[in-house]
Amino acid sequence: MPNWSALLEHREHRPWPLPERPWIMTMSWRELLFAHWRVDPERLSASLPAGLSLDTYQGEAWLGVVPFRMANVGPRGLNWLPGASAFPELNVRTYVVKDGKPGVWFFSLDAANALAVHSARTGFFLPYFRAQMRCERREDGWIDYRSERRHPPAPAGVFEGRYRGVGEVYRSSPGTLEHWLTERYCLYASDRKGQVRRGEIHHMQWPLQRAEAEISACSVSDGWGLALPDEAPLLHYVHDIDVVCWLPERA
Structure with a gap:
């Protein structure tokens, strides 16, 4: 089990100080693929x-x-409960800024856990959706991944493919595109009244690898009028990273 308190001692890479109030939740992100496409700014x-x-x-x-x-x-x-504390997830995201704090905006977060979907929609105001998912690691390092959104009335969306990390682990440099894409320490959401909320998170700087992927289906963004371009995506892989987070507050 990660040492969550020790994680907070590493903060020199953060763009702003940690929140003064206590953090409330943990998670670990494992076998993660960043696949990014350039999209028309006006559409986003x-x-x-x-x-x-x-x-x-x-x-x-x-x-x-x-x-x-x-x-x-x-x-x-309480992050050890069988059937509730581990599951596949897939998100569709872009990058936003408010009051000088750059963060992440999620169009969708698909998860193979009904309890997690309900809790995140209720407590964090995030657009989580139930999905049928499979994530399997092969002996050669490839991650076989499939997700099919099944959460009426949310639009359908499928991701199917495989991916793996290649090369040495490295940390991105400030000013580079990969640093801009990954080093973000808050998320934004819209509550039931349409007010913007900011949720703070903390983790070590991303341990990135280059990645290769074979994606046979990816319609998870289509329901928001954001069909992906035909060009090959920019790819990065992360084996694992531990995270603590705070309840969202009005931004």
Whole structure:
């Protein structure tokens, strides 16, 4: 089990200080693929709620599809429950900024755990959806992954493919695109009244690898009018990273 308190001692890489209030939840993200596509900024801006601004890198906007496995999920001291603390998850995301704090905006988060979906929708105001999912690691290092969203009335969406990390683990450098895409320490959500909320998170700097992937189906963003371009995505792989998070507050 990770040492969550020790994790908080490593903060030199953060763009702003840790929240002063106690963190409330843990999770570990494992066997994760970052797949990013350049997308028309106007299309993405039109999909955001009022109060959030699209964040761009050198004028370019990016849409990410991120499949991985969740582990150690739960409130402090209760992240070990069988059937509730580990499951596959896949999110569709872009990058936003509010009050000078760059973060992540999720169009969808598909998960193979009904309790997690309900809890995240209720407590964190995030667009979680139930999905039938499979995530299997092969002996040669390939991760076979399939997700099919099954949460009416949410739009259908399928991801199917395989991926793996290649090469040495490294940390991204400030100012680079991969640093801009990955080193974000808050998420944004819209509550039932349409007000923007900010949820703070903390983890070590991302231990990235280059990645290769064979994606045979990826329609998980289509339901939001964000069909992916035909060009090959920018790929990164992360074997695992441990995370603590705080309840979202009004931004």
